[in-house]
Amino acid sequence: GDSVTQMEGPVTLSEEAFLTINCTYTATGYPSLFWYVQYPGEGLQLLLKATKADDKGSNKGFEATYRKETTSFHLEKGSVQVSDSAVYFCALSSSNTGNQFYFGTGTSLTVIP
Amino acid sequence: DSGVTQTPKHLITATGQRVTLRCSPRSGDLSVYWYQQSLDQGLQFLIQYYNGEERAKGNILERFSAQQFPDLHSELNLSSLELGDSALYFCASSVGHRDRGTDTQYFGPGTRLTVL
Numbered sequence: 001g002d003s004v005t006q007m008e009g010p011v012t013l014s015e016e017a018f019l020t021i022n023c024t025y026t027a028t029g030y031p032s033l034f035w036y037v038q039y040p041g042e043g044l045q046l047l048l049k050a051t052k053a054d055d056k057g058s059n060k061g062f063e064a065t066y067r068k069e070t071t072s073f074h075l076e077k078g079s080v081q082v083s084d085s086a087v088y089f090c091a092l093s094s095s096n097t098g099n100q101f102y103f104g105t106g107t108s109l110t111v112i113p
Numbered sequence: 114d115s116g117v118t119q120t121p122k123h124l125i126t127a128t129g130q131r132v133t134l135r136c137s138p139r140s141g142d143l144s145v146y147w148y149q150q151s152l153d154q155g156l157q158f159l160i161q162y163y164n165g166e167e168r169a170k171g172n173i174l175e176r177f178s179a180q181q182f183p184d185l186h187s188e189l190n191l192s193s194l195e196l197g198d199s200a201l202y203f204c205a206s207s208v209g210h211r212d213r214g215t216d217t218q219y220f221g222p223g224t225r226l227t228v229l
Contacts (some may be wrong), residue, residue, distance in 0.1 A: 008197040034217070043115065043203055044156075089156065093216060100169055101146070101218055105155045 002027045006090045006104035011112050013080055021075040021107045023064075023090035031071040031094040033057075033066050038087045038106070047075075047088070078109045116140065117221035119208050125227045134224045138185055138206030144168070145187040146207070146218060147179055151200040154155045162203040164189055194228045201225050 007022040025031065032051045036044040048057030053068035062077045075088060090104040128133055138145050144178035147159040149172075157195035158171035173179075176194075181187040191198060204227075205218040 032216075038219075043117075043206075043222045046217055046219065047116065051216060093218075100161070101158065103156045103158075 002031065002092060002094055002100070003103050004007055004090050004092055004102050004104040006088075006107055008105075008107070009087075010108040010110060013109070015111055015113050016079045017111075018082075019075070019077040019080045019109070021074045021088055021090075021109070023075065023104060025071050025073065025090075025092050027071075027092055027094050029094050031092040034062055034089060034093070035066070035073070035075050036089040036099075036103075038089065040086070044089060046091040055071070080109070082111045082113055085109055085111050115221065117204060119202075119204050119224050122208045123220070123225050125229065126194060126229055128194055128227075129198060130194050131190065132226065134189040134191070134195065134202050134204075134226075136187045136189070136198040136204030136206075136221060138187070138204075139219055140206055142219070143185065144209030144216070145181055145185070146205040147187070147189050147201045148156050148202060148203040148205065150223070154204075154225035159189070163183035181196075185219060191226070192203075196228050199226055199228045 005025045034049045035047040038044045039046045048059040050057040050066035056065045064075045087106045087108045089106045120135045122129045141165045146161045149157045159173040161169040179189045181204045201223045203223045207216045207218045
């Protein structure tokens, strides 16, 4: 079945460091891919998405490119800030499964000054 | 603000009791999803409704049930509560396009349930 695998956390970085959080997926058909972010004490917020191969989603300095050949959707940011400390979830949705969402386990990021 | 509202924000109750969590989707969204988030099990999909009908079921216990009303708000009922049911319960909504894999879910702020 469809699934998402993302790198285990927690991840701790210094401010202005480069961030990569790996995400790979398994899906039948052509899924849409998402990154959600959950700040402490809050619900999940959509960070970015990509709906077809080679699309790049971007928002707030974060980017992820939909790579069909490697079935990946890695999240990157060139220079993290303390305010980026949160849990990041990779997810996919496929019309083959009635737009069911499949979430990864989440990766906790802490950015230290 | 996602436009999805959930009440109550916090709920404290005892084992064996029954509670109801409420969710109002974003204006125009027909699909509602319920998730449970706990420290040991992560984010678990429970159930989805689309325009009043159950569309998909995930890891929902038999003690739990949900429904979506004609005004599209949804309620999640949890009964015979156990200590292990303590968790954050999130509701999400989406437009609900079945045939297009571009549907985006928008999450509410959650209800924190504590079972003592």
